[in-house]
Amino acid sequence: MANRMTITATAPPDGGYGWVIVVCFLIINSCLLPLTQCFGIIYGKQFSDMNITAAEISFLLHLNNSVMCSLGLFSGPLLKRFDFRQVSFMGSCLVCLGILATAFAKSYEALIVTVGIIIGAGQGILMPGMYIAVNSYFKRRLTLAISVQVTGASLTQIFMPQVCRFLLEEYDVQGTILILAGISLNVIPMAILLRPLKKPDPPPVQQTQSDHELESSEKGHVSERLLSPVYRETTVPAKNKQRRCAGIIKMLDLELFADRVYVIIIIGMGISFVSELNVILMTPFILDELAGFAKKDVATAMSVQASADIIGRLVIPIIAHRGGVPSKVMYIISLLGSSLGRTVLSIYYGEYYVVFLACAIVGLSKGIKAVFQSVIIPKHVSPDRLAAATGLNMISNGILSLILGPLIGWSHDISESYVYSLHVATALSLFCVALWTVDYLLSPKKPSQIEGP
Template sequence: MGEVHKDSKLVAPDGGWGWIVVIGVSVVNLATRSIEPSFGLLFGDKLRGLGVETTGASAIMSTLDATINFSGLFVGPLIRKYSYRKVALVGSALSALGLIATFPAESMAHMISTYSIVGGLGVGFAWSSTFVALNHYFSKKRGQAVGLSMVGTGLGMLAMPQAVQLLLEAYSFRGAVLVLGGISLHAIVGSMLLQPVKWHVKTEKHMKIEETEQHESKGTECETQLPLVEKSDVAALTASAPADIEKQEPTGKKQSQHLFRIVSTASMLSHRRKVSVISSISSMDFTGSTAHVHTHVVSDDEDDHFGGLVMKKLGRKRSSAARNCAKKLLPTSEKKKVKDEPKLSTHPSHESYWKRVVHFMDLDLLKDPIYLNILFGLSIFYVAEVNFKMVVPFFLHDLGYTKQDTAFFLSMTAVSDILARAVLPPICDRVKITRRILFMIAAIFLGLSRSVLAEQTDYTALMATLVISGLFRGATLINFTLTISEYCSLDKLPAAFGLHMVAKGLFIVILSPPIGVIRDVSGSYPLCIHSQTLLILICVAAWAIEYIVTRTSSKKKKGATASTDNTVNDTDAQYVILIILWISKTLSTMPERYSIPLSSTAVRRTDDGSGQKHIVQTSYGKSRVM
């Protein structure tokens, strides 16, 4: 019979203090990120006074985004060396310091050095650390946690435009910046709530039966038999055996009979009699594997000597065989984690400096083509998102709407955004569709709704399309970062998220200027928004192509090898096909729906100073009173 032991495993809390962490992350997001959509309202008059309105806004925001994203190079190593809590505290302090130090600014260089660089570095550290903390506290309810934590950003987007407008009227630019800097200090309080997960982990107990009798030891075979001792090894063992190992029984028959048989390692060990031999291989985890063993029927003493040689040879093959067997016995959901684990170097002393850097920063992730495609899609979507937020206030101003109107439009967009982030995460956690598929579906509707928005001029139509766009924005962003945590193991997540931020920074630097050129050359804000929709569709198309290629290759390997984590299930494949058909239809009809000749006009409202509104016909940058 066997002895029963209790074995424990630490699992994510999926609740408890985790919900306090969600509140802390919401506070950090509210204090550090909510001011960004109101940048034009806060800095607009100041930049106009310096004579660098458009150029200054573009330079400051581009530097801010680049700093936030390139801080990802340091996030992974810092979190690994210290903790996500300490990094979040430092980031929150830097974010507040950068904003407060901007209040006496009288030049664009001052704003870039304080608001963009110091503040951007702090926002990058704080944002990345909070995301890593959430992924440590939640596993099954990760989508709900991330969605609810993003509500803080949505609330900030809702309240901040109105708050900025009131602060500017009451305290002017300097006073408003100081008050907002004080608000951003609350991020430190939120960071304090990010306690180490080891303080709150749950212990999951399961039963483990350990066999005590030698002959009851039975193992489960791996999917493929592992030749722990090769035929060449058998020959070497036979040659090294004593010459007198072959003895004659009284009957005159030779006692050695050279037989090859496949035996279970566990059953082979059960036939051993000497404790010393068993102890020498006690650390070997071979149960369930098979070995080709060349056996002799010999006396006990010679059997011990020859068995020792066999055990010695088996010991040399212990590491590789045990690892291979363990990988094959792992469930499918765990195979990727084994794949992501760094391989041990057999010659660490000769490892080059570059290899040490790669290992320390987990740059081996860049060898994974699927991860690179995820980075490409998320980065190109991020470019469209950032440029849309920057363009919308100018687009509404070009149509003749006041600052109060613009603030109200942005606030209503934030309301629908918050609604989507609060309602959709529990639904997304229950549906059997991957996060990337959900992201792709929402992204398509987001891009199309923004293109429809670009063609509107009426107040009611603008409000309706902005609200719908806000809903799809929330549905998209709740799955934005989860596409990374869904693919990468938890130990690789800080580095994966850091590289993701760096990729976003690179794409912002590369693609934002061409989008600005489109606006400057054409003089058309609608055309600029349509170009952002095109970027979103490129993201969806790149992922759809990957799914098709992966699906095709997995079909070819079906039956020959086990399916991997990258294999697409049938439900996902159907959604991908529908998405591709939708994109094809959309691209074919866009020239008819959204053709924007430079001579076309848009209705604009303006005020001549007398308090009366007049209708003006705008030809994308050129206006005249009708």
């Protein structure tokens, strides 16, 4: 029976209030994405005037992602201690504070603190809570629910570049970010609406001790009293240390690293995540330098990319579901598509309309990837291990982002061209394709191991 705070259920309802959760997730993403999505439009000229290099820009954006993902290590224990509504609320407040503080950041170092650390930390707390919320309400319709939420959130990406361009012309950088900070405040009531499911209480089990157990317990106490001081000082602390280590392993579910398939999944997703994220966030800088686009053209290209993104999020998953195509295969297809788009852009960046075509290909692939990257891990691990598996995946993404992300920026600074940065990003994406393909070909095939769509 439902009450105001929770809904009691023995299994995911696959609908009902779950669609409210999806709408809340949609609005939260829509309110928080504009700053990072339009970061290049907002700060492009200012960074150029400050002579900030591509490596420094890349480091800033990847620091934000790395901090966000690194908190994934603690998302599992945090979500065991608090429900996902409480966790999401804490993250929402921190992100809003970070965006507001960014409006008053006047230097690159200040942006490191506000964008890289505060906003990154808030997102790192917020995202796992929302992710678990959706997975709590959906199982059979999980792919559909994720497709709806990420498609809806991407609608704002079509017009927000144009909105940010207009705001910059009217209110400059600080005024624009203050308005975005005001928009971000809408995430707080949305976080409050993330109503948790309450599992029914298990029937009470009466605990009894047999005579044998009592006798063993008494013998244990006697044996402990008879232990020599040296034995107690050396053996007991060792056992305590082992218990603490075992407790940490259990709390963080580090036993997941013994699952070879899971390890290969997070390595491939982590490396490809870095390459895809870098190009998406650096698109305004790439189009400005390579294609010589004005701010208006950059905003239009990003709107075209966002429009194609929506098709990739909404239409392609439905086709894949009806065709029974596994999630990992669709993820690989998305990486091949984005690699094709980047290659076209690196060769034909002087052709005005071909650049828009390349942006559309990258956007379509981004949309496909956004949906299927969210269902690969839930389809591989059991629901009780999902929070830990997601957290470990996020920490892997964070580490790889901080290591590999700046390399793409450095490749630009060394070659003085974004062409080589695009090629480096493509090589990283294709590494994931090769890794997963080789693993599939070398793994023994069992009917129970074949992944569903």
